[in-house]
Amino acid sequence: MKKIITKAVCLLCAGALVLGAAGCSKSADSSSAASSTAAAVYGSAEDYDYENFSYSSGLDENGYWEGVKALDYVTLPENFASLTFKRSEIEPTEEEVQSEIDSLLSDHATEKQVTDRAAADGDTVNIDYAGSVDGVAFSGGTYSGYSLTLGSGTFIDGFEDQIVGHTPGETFDVTVTFPEGYSDSTDSEGNTVVLSGKKAVFSVTLNYISEKVLPELTDAWVAENYGESDDVHTVEELKALYQKMLYNTDLQNAIMDDLLANSTFKELPKEVTDYQVNQCLNYYYTMANYYGYDLDSFVQTAAGYENADDLLEGMSDSITTYSKEALLYQAVAETLDIVPTQEQIDTYSSYTGTYGENYCTMVALMDAVTDALTESAVVS
Structure with missing residues (x-):
């Protein structure tokens, strides 16, 4: 905070x-x-x-x-130094405060490694991969322990879809095509490897599926994490802090919106x-x-x-x-x-x-x- x-x-x-x-x-x-x-x-x-x-x-x-x-x-505007607002337009809702609390708990979540089920869309998986084009490995195409959320659209189209359904411990091939305009790479000897528009094969090992475990929101947890840094010791004090923070943010945004408009x-x-x-x-x-x-x-x-x-x-x-x-x-x-x-x-x-x-x-x-x-x- x-x-x-x-x-x-x-x-x-x-x-x-x-x-x-x-x-x-x-x-x-x-x-x-x-x-x-x-x-x-x-x-x-x-x-x-x-x-x-x-x-x-x-x-x-x-x-x-x-x-x-x-x-x-x-x-x-003449009144810029004393703008007026309705409290109902500034006060955050309980849902907005809870959303911030939920986000905070998510930030403090621990990781649980799951290995006894198949990966599904939306899962975060840990993978190793090694790619090649026309049988030639290229720089930047190999990585160990990459954390990837399936369905996020982070990797080349089709890459994440081909991981869905596989189980931790499996090694399998993923075949994709690099987009046009992708920069060239090099092989182990420094020779140019053209990637733009090329089909690539990645050998992928699915290490595990990562699941978040959220901490339980208790007075003890709040005191341990924010008692010293923010002088917040209870759940109610934490909610009050976020209520105040959101209120201030809403007011600041309202002020700038008013100045821009007038x-x-x-x-x-x-x-x-x-x-x-x-x-x-x-x-x-x-x-x-x-x-x-x-x-x-x-x-x-x-x-x-x-x-x-x-x-x-x-x-x-x-x-x-x-x-x-x-x-x-x-x-x-x-x-x-x-x-x-x-x-x-x-x-x-x-x-x-x-x-x-x-x-x-x-x-x-x-x-x-x-x-x-x-x-x-x-x-x-």
């Missing part, structure tokens, strides 16, 4: 589908790929230097957009929209490299878009929204002269190596703005 560095404005593409191991990633489904003939609102991917994107680029030491005065682009934007500075576009493309570019794809093939496989330009067109509304949110945070800070406290800055100190100091300061500034607007909001 500790803070993590997650802010909507900074995580535009965090919801992308993560693929499986390099040797047997999911294939593209061209029938589901979105198509777009219109030019993307934000241009083409080739217009951006997304390969060299860094999180702190374009931000100054105060967490502001470098060279940008937000109030030149956005006019805040602020006036003259235009969006290119510095901010370019940042959002580069971050989005860099996310997919990094994932594509990790799984052995080129960018266009990856966004088709992972996200159902025809190519990177189509991705930008499909996400143009999100890019615009997040750019507006970025301006709103800074506009409020400029108007109310808000700066993050040292404590807020220190919250993200461990992330500076990955994201840079300026980015972490921006997230701390967003915390400070959020806290100010939340404290001044009226809920009745």
